[in-house]
Amino acid sequence: MEIDRRKFFKVLGVGGATAIAAPTRNGHAWQSKAPPDPYGCLVDLTRCIGCRKCEQACQTVNSLPQPARPFDDLTILDKKRRPDEKSYTVINRYYPGRRDDRDQPIPFFVKVQCMHCQDPACASACIVGALTKKENGTVHYDVTKCIGCRYCMVACPFEIPAYEYSDPITPRVMKCTFCYERVEKEKKPPGCAAICPVEAITFGRRNTLLKVAKKRIQSDPGKYVNYIYGENEAGGTSWLYISSEPFDRVGFIDVPKRPLNQLAETIQSALFSYLWSPIVLFGMLGGIKWAFRDKSHAEHPHKGGES
Numbered sequence: 001m002e003i004d005r006r007k008f009f010k011v012l013g014v015g016g017a018t019a020i021a022a023p024t025r026n027g028h029a030w031q032s033k034a035p036p037d038p039y040g041c042l043v044d045l046t047r048c049i050g051c052r053k054c055e056q057a058c059q060t061v062n063s064l065p066q067p068a069r070p071f072d073d074l075t076i077l078d079k080k081r082r083p084d085e086k087s088y089t090v091i092n093r094y095y096p097g098r099r100d101d102r103d104q105p106i107p108f109f110v111k112v113q114c115m116h117c118q119d120p121a122c123a124s125a126c127i128v129g130a131l132t133k134k135e136n137g138t139v140h141y142d143v144t145k146c147i148g149c150r151y152c153m154v155a156c157p158f159e160i161p162a163y164e165y166s167d168p169i170t171p172r173v174m175k176c177t178f179c180y181e182r183v184e185k186e187k188k189p190p191g192c193a194a195i196c197p198v199e200a201i202t203f204g205r206r207n208t209l210l211k212v213a214k215k216r217i218q219s220d221p222g223k224y225v226n227y228i229y230g231e232n233e234a235g236g237t238s239w240l241y242i243s244s245e246p247f248d249r250v251g252f253i254d255v256p257k258r259p260l261n262q263l264a265e266t267i268q269s270a271l272f273s274y275l276w277s278p279i280v281l282f283g284m285l286g287g288i289k290w291a292f293r294d295k296s297h298a299e300h301p302h303k304g305g306e307s
Contacts, residue, residue, distance in 0.1 A: 025112050030262050032235065034118035038137030039183055040206040040238035041193055042213055043111055045245070046223060047200035050091050050109035054201070058113075061191035073248035080251065082112065085162040085174040089192060094250045096237045110250050111201075112194070114139060114160045114176035115230060116238035117259075124261030125155035132171075136239040137206065138178040149195060157234050157255040178238070185298060199307035206238060213242050235259030 012176040056071040058064070065086055069076055077093040091113050095105040120139045129154055130145040148171055151159045164171040179190035188194065189203035202209060210231060217224040229247050230240040233255050241247070248254060 019231070025174040032119050032259065033133065034236065035133065035137065036206050037133045037207045038118075038135065038238055039178075039203065040116070040137055040209050040240060041190065042202040042204075042209040042240045042242070043244040044200050044216070045108070045110060045241060045250070046203070046259050047198045048109040048111060049200075050074065051197065052109065053195050053197060054090060054111060054193050055087065055089055057191035057195040058176075059087070061182065061286060062088060062177060064088065077276055078110075082160060083175065085113070085164045085166075085172075088174070088176040091164055092251055094245075096245045099199070107246055108250055110252075113239065114178070115158050116176070116178055117233070118238070118259055119234070119259035120171045121157060121234065121260040122152035122161060125151040133179070134184075136178075136180075136183050137173075138183065140180055140181045141175065141177070143172050148173075149255040155260070157260055158253055205262060206236075206240070211239055213240055216242060226277075232257040233287065235262075 034143040034268050052071045052074070058067065067087065077091065078094050081087075081090040083090055092110050092112060095109065096108050098106040098108075100106055114138045116137055118133070120131065120133055123133055123139060127149060128147055130142050130144045130147075131138050132142070134140050148163075150161075150163055150173070150175060153163060161173050162174045164174060170181045179188075179192075182188040182190060193203040202212060205211075210228065213228045213231075217226055217228075223244055225246055227247065228240055228242055229252055231239040235258055240253070243250065
């Protein structure tokens with residue numbers, strides 16, 4: 001006999017809401033674990049020329065395999081791409097509608113990579129701690145801890161982590177590293193920021209970058225959209241963008257402004273605080289049993305009188 005889906009999720013919802021409510025009243029509300037002023041990068045999309053130098057630098061710094069098509073082959077921009085297990089960052093080209101003096105569409109270029117969220121959902125979803133948010137802004141991946149569950153791939157609102165499906169022995173989750181060793185030990189900017197020939201990428205402390213972004217927008221309001229992508233998305237990210245085009249027209253994903261791990265961690269904390277876990281568990285199981293029994297009785301009202 002199958003239990004009604006609506007009734008099942010209603011029971012789960014009541015149990016989950018109960019679990020959240022009590023610890024919150026006792027002062028155990030969710031708190032951000034974001035570093036106060038990590039490093040970050042500000043990408044000014046009005047300056048990007050789509051040269052793919054950032055892609056090339058990323059491959060070199062991270063010792064990634066060379067692509068089948070050379071970096072100066074710009075025909076690859078004819079198709080929209082996402083970072084994968086062999087490329088941590090990619091450039092995409094859009095034609096949002098502006099035209100030049102010859103009535104030709106003006107291309108617009110967007111760099112895509114891991115956003116290095118302030119409160120990363122991928123790290124929260126990882127059950128073994130293979131992903132962690134570092135003080136310098138990096139969402140760092142420790143391959144020695146990874147068990148290949150790929151929960152991080154499901155949790156990421158920006159659809160970034162990729163998996164080495166081609167490696168059956170020691171597959172890894174692959175994504176932008178924020179050039180962790182360069183930033184942490186060598187005190188250098190990420191490879192992509194260092195090589196950009198038009199200075200479309202500015203490296204620095206996140207709070208300073210936000211001030212720089214706001215100043216550019218305010219000083220030239222006719223050039224920029226009055227918005228900084230990454231300031232609040234998913235609770236804030238270490239990669240920030242300013243643009244002359246609306247972000248939803250050039251491939252940016254619309255994600256909630258709150259940290260996406262807030263709800264999950266609140267429920268998790270609630271379930272395992274003050275012995276609430278067994279109480280809620282047995283309460284939910286009792287509710288499910290009651291719902292099942294109620295449905296079964298409704299379908300077979302005379303079953304108990306059969307001989």
